[in-house]
Amino acid sequence: MNFSWDLLVNAIITGVVLGGFYAAAAIGITIEFGMLDIVNIAHPAFMIVGAYLAYLGWNSFGFDPFVSMAVFAPFGLFFGRAFYRAYHFFFERRGDESLQGLAFFFGILFIIEIGLVLIFGVDYRSVAAPYIGPTFGIGLISVSWRMMVPFLVGLGMLAGIQLYLSRTFTGRTILAVSQDVEAVRLVGADPIRAKEIAFGIATASAIVAGILLIIIQPVEPSIGREYIGRTFAICVLGGTASVPGTLVASLILGVAETLTTTFFGPSWSPAVSFGLLLVTLAFRPAGIFGR
């Protein structure tokens, strides 16, 4: 462990930039788990599906990752809505979500991971784009574009989702569902439809986050597991249902991880998010932005 100030400043900047990407990965969990009360631990697996779709698009048609986002995010929206319909039919309707529903998502996670191994093998896959590679520096600080692009897209996505939830009728219905499903029924709105749309948005966000992931680093099927801890840690730390909370928690986790990687070595970084999660659950389960 060799300490120096510009190492520290660089680690913090990198952490903030990484945090923007983590926010994109975690916003889906904030919607699904925080607002809809659906514990979708397969969310990171959907993300990896997005990464592989970007790889397929680039490898077969020469799609830029941004073209892949425009093509595959709507697909995620429709798939997510259909998926929620099936989940509702088999589990929510019967009141089985706490045991069977949770195990169901675990099974889906496992099927996706092994399915990707069977199709693509365990090799790392990556894409090429003009912004993957170059870096830019201001004084002592240097940031690479492949980190900066996901940071900006992540921030934009969070802002868009926040605007949608607070300004549109459906968005407000989703927020109302997160507070009281029965009250939503009483005022004549359909909570199931609102949940379906919200789940679709969350799945689309997973696809986009996966495409951002393959811009940052090469991916392999089991990499999604690391994001279970990260996304749930962010969601809980941010107060489960809060979009601004998700952003702040993502930045905290990003900085905590890069500091750990810089000063203790990368092999400790998987423990950071889960450690943070355990500490939050033990001492402040409502999170920093919790009600």
Place this chain on the structure above:
Amino acid sequence: MSAQTAYEPRKSTLVPARLRSGAAIALVGTILVAATMLFGSGVSEYYYLAAYSILQFIVLGTAWNILGGYGGYVNFGTAGFFAAGCYTTIVLNKLFQLPLLVDMSAAAAIAGLMGFGTGYLTLRLRGVFFSIATLAMAIVLQTVVINWSFVGGGRGVYVVRPEISGLFASYAHLLVTLMIALATCAVLAAWAVEKSWIGIGLAAIRDNETAAETSAVPSLRLKLIAATMSGALMGMAGAPFPYYVSYVDPATAFSLAIAVNSIAMPLVGGTATWWGPVVGAILLGSVQQILTVTISSAANLFIVGVLLVVFLTAAPRGVVGVVRAWKRGRP
């Protein structure tokens, strides 16, 4: 039988009715242990390896079911408890060379304490937080092991099997006999929990925790008892594993396949009774053994995942539920 009327209960039975299935478990277990010890010396090593992995999953599935099936709290971190048992044996083996039964007791103590600790921190919150915390615990533990060079770190470690005593033909023979005994104990423990006030309280918690607490069910205490027992049994299942494979690395000990299997087996078998996980483990365990030989090990894990999802959607009460519905359908 037919001469008896409903008003006269039979008095001359050897075992009281409420203990009958427990006695049956103990009897079957003892017979199996004795048969394996006496006649098992000539069996080919392959069958032992297959039997060992099925028995291991009976223990893991039964252990998972004590908290997950009876109490409704899903543990995603079975692999963490299992690996804690593995690495307890490895550490003790490197330091002292103790008998395996001592290793297993130590593993039970450590994994039981882990279950208690995780439970104490999160079982007061909503059930899902416990689930995520167990997953977190497994990954934190894996990171610690990867960075701990004494137990081989990420590269893994070789374990030398101790000498065997004259009763057994090979070390595999000893391990399988031991695992039959352990599986019997695990199923007996699950049966005892299910039939006692603990199981009744856990069922009340699973169905409606608020209502249970209002009716003076000591919910936190019951959940902690179940979490500790469940963790201890998982640790015991892991303790002989290093001798079984003789090379352990974190990727094997913390494998996601362990977590998936120990959830899939009770859910496929049926979570409400002690025999559900046993049926599930024998069913899925045999299917996997056959598929590993005939296709590949990645494909067989894929099929476990698919079977889990199919059972959850089509038969959410598992094989036990299907059998009961079929019985009810007949006059």
